[in-house]
Every structure is written in C-alpha cells, then in structure tokens.
Amino acid sequence: xxxxxVDIRQRAEExxxxxxxxxxxxxxxxxxxxxxxxxxSDEGIAEVAELTSTTPADxxxxxxxxxxxxxxxxxxxxxxxxTNIACLLAGGEEMLEHASAFLGCAVGGTSDDGMFTLEESxxxxxxxxxxxxxxxxxxxxxTTPDAFDALVGDLRAxxxxxxxxxxxxxxxxxxxxxxxxxxxxxASQRADAQSAREARANEESK
Amino acid sequence: MATxxxxxxxxxxxxFADSYTLSRxxxxxxxxxxxxxxxMFPEDVASxxxxxSLLGRGGAGFPAGRKWSMLRKAPxxxxxxxxDESEPATFxxxxxxxxDPHQLIEGVIIAAYALQVTQVFVFLRGEFALGLERVQQAxxxxxxxxxxxxxIFGSNFSIDVVVHPGAGAYICGEETALIEALEGxxxxxxxxxxxxxxxxxxxxxxxxxxxxxxxxxxxxxINNGGAAFAALGGGRSTGTRLFALAGRVKNPGVYEVEMVxxxxxxxIYDPQFGGGVIDDGAIKAIIPGGVSxxxxxxELLDLPLGQDExxxxxxxxxxxSIVVMDETTCVVRAAWRITKFFSRESCxxxxxxxxxxxxxxxxxxxxxxxxxRMEDLDLLLDLCxxxxxxxxxxxxxxxxxxxxxxIPSSVHSAISMFRDDFIAHIKLGRCPHD
Numbered sequence: 001x002x003x004x005x006v007d008i009r010q011r012a013e014e015x016x017x018x019x020x021x022x023x024x025x026x027x028x029x030x031x032x033x034x035x036x037x038x039x040x041s042d043e044g045i046a047e048v049a050e051l052t053s054t055t056p057a058d059x060x061x062x063x064x065x066x067x068x069x070x071x072x073x074x075x076x077x078x079x080x081x082x083t084n085i086a087c088l089l090a091g092g093e094e095m096l097e098h099a100s101a102f103l104g105c106a107v108g109g110t111s112d113d114g115m116f117t118l119e120e121s122x123x124x125x126x127x128x129x130x131x132x133x134x135x136x137x138x139x140x141x142x143t144t145p146d147a148f149d150a151l152v153g154d155l156r157a158x159x160x161x162x163x164x165x166x167x168x169x170x171x172x173x174x175x176x177x178x179x180x181x182x183x184x185x186x187a188s189q190r191a192d193a194q195s196a197r198e199a200r201a202n203e204e205s206k
Numbered sequence: 207m208a209t210x211x212x213x214x215x216x217x218x219x220x221x222f223a224d225s226y227t228l229s230r231x232x233x234x235x236x237x238x239x240x241x242x243x244x245x246m247f248p249e250d251v252a253s254x255x256x257x258x259s260l261l262g263r264g265g266a267g268f269p270a271g272r273k274w275s276m277l278r279k280a281p282x283x284x285x286x287x288x289x290d291e292s293e294p295a296t297f298x299x300x301x302x303x304x305x306d307p308h309q310l311i312e313g314v315i316i317a318a319y320a321l322q323v324t325q326v327f328v329f330l331r332g333e334f335a336l337g338l339e340r341v342q343q344a345x346x347x348x349x350x351x352x353x354x355x356x357x358i359f360g361s362n363f364s365i366d367v368v369v370h371p372g373a374g375a376y377i378c379g380e381e382t383a384l385i386e387a388l389e390g391x392x393x394x395x396x397x398x399x400x401x402x403x404x405x406x407x408x409x410x411x412x413x414x415x416x417x418x419x420x421x422x423x424x425x426x427x428i429n430n431g432g433a434a435f436a437a438l439g440g441g442r443s444t445g446t447r448l449f450a451l452a453g454r455v456k457n458p459g460v461y462e463v464e465m466v467x468x469x470x471x472x473x474i475y476d477p478q479f480g481g482g483v484i485d486d487g488a489i490k491a492i493i494p495g496g497v498s499x500x501x502x503x504x505e506l507l508d509l510p511l512g513q514d515e516x517x518x519x520x521x522x523x524x525x526x527s528i529v530v531m532d533e534t535t536c537v538v539r540a541a542w543r544i545t546k547f548f549s550r551e552s553c554x555x556x557x558x559x560x561x562x563x564x565x566x567x568x569x570x571x572x573x574x575x576x577x578x579r580m581e582d583l584d585l586l587l588d589l590c591x592x593x594x595x596x597x598x599x600x601x602x603x604x605x606x607x608x609x610x611x612x613i614p615s616s617v618h619s620a621i622s623m624f625r626d627d628f629i630a631h632i633k634l635g636r637c638p639h640d
Contacts, residue, residue, distance in 0.1 A: 019368070062392055063373075065392040066373035068374035069373055086294065086452035123292065125292070126297055128452060130452065171339055173346070174342070179368075180349065180354075180355035180356050181325070186364055200247065
C-alpha cells in the first residue's frame with residue numbers, strides 16, 4: 001500500500017525513469033515526499049527507500065545532510081532570514097530578531113498556531129535585495145520590518161496562496177514526458193560521429 | 207569611468223519582462239546558434255570554445271575548452287551543469303536561471319553536441335524555486351520546439367536534459383560533491399586523484415561539470431565566433447563576465463562588464479553600476495571573489511577585473527561576487543559571520559575543516575562579543591595556519607576539497623588588515639559598533 005497519493009506516486013515513478021540508477025532520484029523523491037506531507041514523515045521515508053532500493057536508515061542519513069529536508073513537522077510557511085555577509089551589512093540580524101519577536105517563536109521554532117517556522121538562512125543568492133527573506137523558498141523581497149509584518153498578514157489571510165504554496169511544494173512546473181533519446185539511436189549516433197571523424201582524418205591525411 | 211564598449215553577451219535579454227519565455231527567446235535570435243552548431247563537426251564546435259579561451263565562471267576559472275578536451279574521446283560520458291550557486295554574496299547564476307533559462311539550455315545543448323554527450327543533468331540549487339520552475343519550463347518548451355529529444359532540428363543528434371534539484375548544501379557546489387548528490391548520496395567531496403570528474407565522474411564515467419554562466423556564453427560564441435569573444439577582455443581573461451555587487455553600495459546588482467578593461471573602482475563607483483558607497487562613505491575593505499577569497503584594502507581598487515590580475519595580488523576573482531565594506535562595517539563581526547557559515551557548511555569529512563571551523567568560529571564569537579583576549583589573535587592565526595599552512599592564496603591543501611583552506615581567508619585578512627579593530631573589541635569589552 002503506497003503512502004504517496006496517486007499523483008505523487010505517479011510523478012515519483014516518472015522521476016525514477018529519468019536516471020540510469022534509481023538512487024540518483026533520491027533528492028527529487030525526497031522533495032516529493034515533503035510536498036505530500038510538508039515534512040519527511042516515516043512513511044514518506046520508507047516509500048523513498050522502496051523506490052530507490054535503499055533502506056529507511058540510508059534515506060534518513062542522506063536527507064539529514066541537507067538543510068531543506070525537515071525530519072520533524074514544520075509550519076505551513078518556513079520563513080528563512082539570511083544573515084550572511086551581504087545581508088549582515090544590510091541589517092539581516094536585526095530582521096531575524098524582528099521576525100522572531102513578531103512571529104512569537106525562537107529561531108528554529110514554530111509559532112503557536114503552527115503556521116510559521118523561522119530559520120536563520122545562509123546566503124540565498126539574492127543579495128541586491130538585502131536583507132533577504134524567503135518563504136518556502138520563494139523570494140518575498142521584504143527588506144523592512146513593516147514590509148515583513150504586512151507579508152505575514154497576507155500569508156495568514158491566504159492572500160498569497162498562489163505565490164507561496166504550502167511548505168514542501170517546491171517545483172510546480174513538472175517535466176512533460178520521459179527521456180526521448182533512445183539508447184539504440186544514441187549508439188548509432190556515436191558510430192556516425194566516429195565514422196565522420198575518421199572520414200575527415202582520412203581527408204586531411206591525403 | 208567604466209569602459210562600456212563591449213556587447214552584452216549573457217544579459218542582453220534581461221531588460222524584457224518576458225525574457226524567460228521561448229517566444230521572447232526566439233524573437234531575439236534564440237536557437238540560431240544551435241542550428242549553426244548542428245551543421246558543424248562536433249570538434250569544430252569545441253575548437254570555437256577553445257579559441258574563445260572561455261574560463262569557467264564557477265569559481266576556479268579553469269579553461270572550459272581544456273576541461274572538454276579530456277572528455278572528447280571517451281566512449282560514454284555525462285555533462286553536468288553546476289547551478290548550485292551558494293558562495294555567499296554570489297547571485298549571478300540565480301539571475302541567469304530566472305531571467306534567461308533558454309540561453310542556458312541552448313548553451314547546454316551546444317556543449318553536449320560538441321562533446322557528443324546524450325544525457326545532461328542540470329543541477330540547480332534547491333532554494334531556487336522559481337529558477338527551477340523557469341528552467342523546467344524552458345526544457346519542456348525546448349522538447350516541444352524540437353531542440354531537445356530525438357534527432358533534434360532534423361539532425362542526427364539526440365539528447366535529453368534532466369533538471370535536478372539540490373536540497374540545501376553549500377558543499378554541493380564543489381563538483382565531486384555535486385556528483386555525489388546527483389548519485390543520491392550526502393554531498394561528500396571525493397578525493398582527487400583518482401576522482402577527477404573527467405576521468406571518474408558520475409557513475410564512475412567520464413563527466414564534465416560546467417557552471418551555468420559558462421554554458422550561457424556558448425550561444426554567443428557560436429553566433430559570433432570564438433575569436434570575437436577572445437578579442438574582448440585581456441590576457442587570459444577573455445570576454446565579459448557577470449559580477450554580483452553587494453554590501454555597502456548604493457546600487458547593488460548583477461552587472462555584465464568586459465573583463466580586465468574595468469576595475470573594481472569602476473564597478474563600485476560608476477553610476478551605471480554600483481553608484482558609489484552608501485552615504486558616500488569610505489571603503490574599508492572589499493571581498494573580491496566570494497567569501498573564500500582573501501580581502502583587499504582600498505589601495506587595490508584600481509586593479510583590473512581580471513583573473514590573473516587579482517591572483518597576482520594574492521586573492522581571486524572566484525565566483526564573481528564583490529562585497530563592499532565601509533567605515534560602518536564591523537570587520538570582526540563580518541569575519542565571524544563568514545566563519546560561522548563555513549562551520550555550518552563543512553561536510554565533516556576532514557578534521558582541519560570540521561574542527562578548525564568550529565574553533566575559529568567560537569574564538570571569533572568571543573572576540574566580537576567582548577570576551578576576547580589579546581592572545582586570541584595569535585591563537586586564531588595559528589588555527590588558520592593549521593588549516594592552510596603558510597596562509598597563502600591559493601592555499602596549501604590539508605583537506606579533500608578547498609572549503610577547509612578557504613576558512614582562514616576572512617579571519618586572516620581581518621586580523622592582518624585591522625588588528626586595531628580587534629584590540630578595540632578586547633579593550634572595550636564589547637563591539638565598538640554596537
């Protein structure tokens with residue numbers, strides 16, 4: 001019995017088809033597991049293990065290496081405030097402090113209503129709009145405390161549901177179709193390229 | 207004043223609101239270069255890139271053509287695109303994947319054709335949610351358009367491109383760690399030798415790993431010729447480059463400028479670019495190429511933006527990120543925060559990096575928060591010297607990858623350039639900027 005919903009399971013199987021080895025699909029599949037549950041549940045991890053022919057311990061050991069994977073439940077919105085060098089120079093630490101006070105949760109914690117989890121981020125590569133804030137890995141570009149408060153209000157009221165999907169949903173544009181360069185074709189293409197090279201080498205040596 | 211005569215090679219479409227769409231791409235000359243390339247011998251495509259002398263734009267600056275020549279004769283091989291941009295204050299690949307994903311994909315297909323590689327993985331940083339969506343859409347559109355898939359554009363060449371999301375780990379920008387992540391494992395860098403990707407890469411097969419910006423240059427190079435690219439810039443630094451300017455400047459942003467013809471001062475002060483320091487303050491120091499790079503003082507602002515020019519002064523142009531620090535900046539805090547980053551991102555395989563980053567971070571924290579002692583300065587330099595003996599740049603290696611030996615750069619720079627600032631923290635018993 002699959003833990004994944006029918007649509008998630010189908011996408012997972014499509015993802016598996018894109019890689020020469022099943023284990024390569026590990027990170028994309030973990031993102032899918034997180035999309036379904038909002039975090040990596042035991043059931044989600046077990047299903048990824050089954051799909052990649054590994055063990056739950058192996059999957060967990062891999063997932064825990066990566067910042068974006070949450071092994072415990074988190075809020076609907078994971079707010080990341082960057083305090084790395086460019087943001088530090090633009091008040092990133094103050095923004096993080098403000099966010100903590102306004103959301104009423106410690107850094108790394110979740111607000112009482114379960115809506116928001118706050119994180120201190122490393123550089124998010126948007127340093128010209130500093131300090132940088134991401135919500136569920138969408139750039140929200142709020143650089144002042146007032147703008148941050150307004151953003152939280154909009155998120156709570158559901159006014160940004162279209163722009164910022166619930167935590168776990170990372171990529172909303174899905175690949176259309178599987179691999180299309182058939183192996184036989186690739187082999188003949190290599191042979192053709194080789195004979196073209198040889199023909200030219202002959203030409204040049206004449 | 208900045209020299210602005212060079213064409214925009216990778217950022218020409220950015221002014222359009224719909225720069226990321228296939229229709230805009232086709233209306234502005236998109237996929238013409240690929241059609242041209244497909245009429246050429248693959249090795250002739252590669253020699254155009256050789257002629258361009260295109261240096262890799264990821265950070266190490268290795269010539270792309272030479273990287274390719276290692277792969278060209280291999281029987282089965284992969285091309286992997288490194289879009290895991292995570293070096294602090296670097297945001298030019300973010301700009302390219304969101305604003306011009308088709309340019310990237312066209313470059314990728316050209317490279318794959320030159321190398322006769324039929325499967326490409328585009329590894330993008332997981333935090334680039336929008337970038338991942340834009341590149342996936344571009345890939346979907348390219349299949350639809352006939353630029354990807356079986357026998358593209360009626361040629362005999364077939365190719366698949368797979369967009370692969372990362373999941374948040376700075377170390378995966380290191381190419382062998384990236385390959386590990388792509389194999390579904392923790393991002394642990396591999397020991398080189400034997401694991402040079404061009405010899406033993408993805409699944410043990412020969413693999414080329416190229417940066418997003420490097421790939422994005424290829425359509426222009428095919429359209430205009432490698433010689434035209436090599437005519438721009440100077441010395442080994444040919445063409446233009448995207449520079450990500452951040453920190454205490456009026457107009458931070460991503461700017462494409464001709465290499466060598468412009469200086470740090472041009473980029474920071476020209477009204478077309480940085481527009482000067484915030485509140486017209488004085489520059490205290492700059493970080494010339496990502497936080498792994500040793501810092502420069504204001505006396506080096508007239509140095510040209512060229513790879514060798516910066517290397518000669520003991521630092522690197524690295525990832526193309528420039529951070530400006532002014533008189534309002536606490537350099538102790540800046541160096542502490544950079545070390546905290548490295549400590550957090552160390553993968554933990556090598557002792558000097560895993561333990562050293564934590565020790566330095568704690569000593570720096572103590573200094574910044576007024577609990578430092580005079581002997582901490584020598585202790586810090588000793589710790590730095592243990593990770594990168596001699597404290598030279600490029601560093602002596604004591605670890606599998608270059609993350610470890612990059613840790614000392616900021617702390618060593620800060621102590622040697624601004625020792626008085628450290629002493630002030632110790633004497634006051636607090637940060638003077640608080």
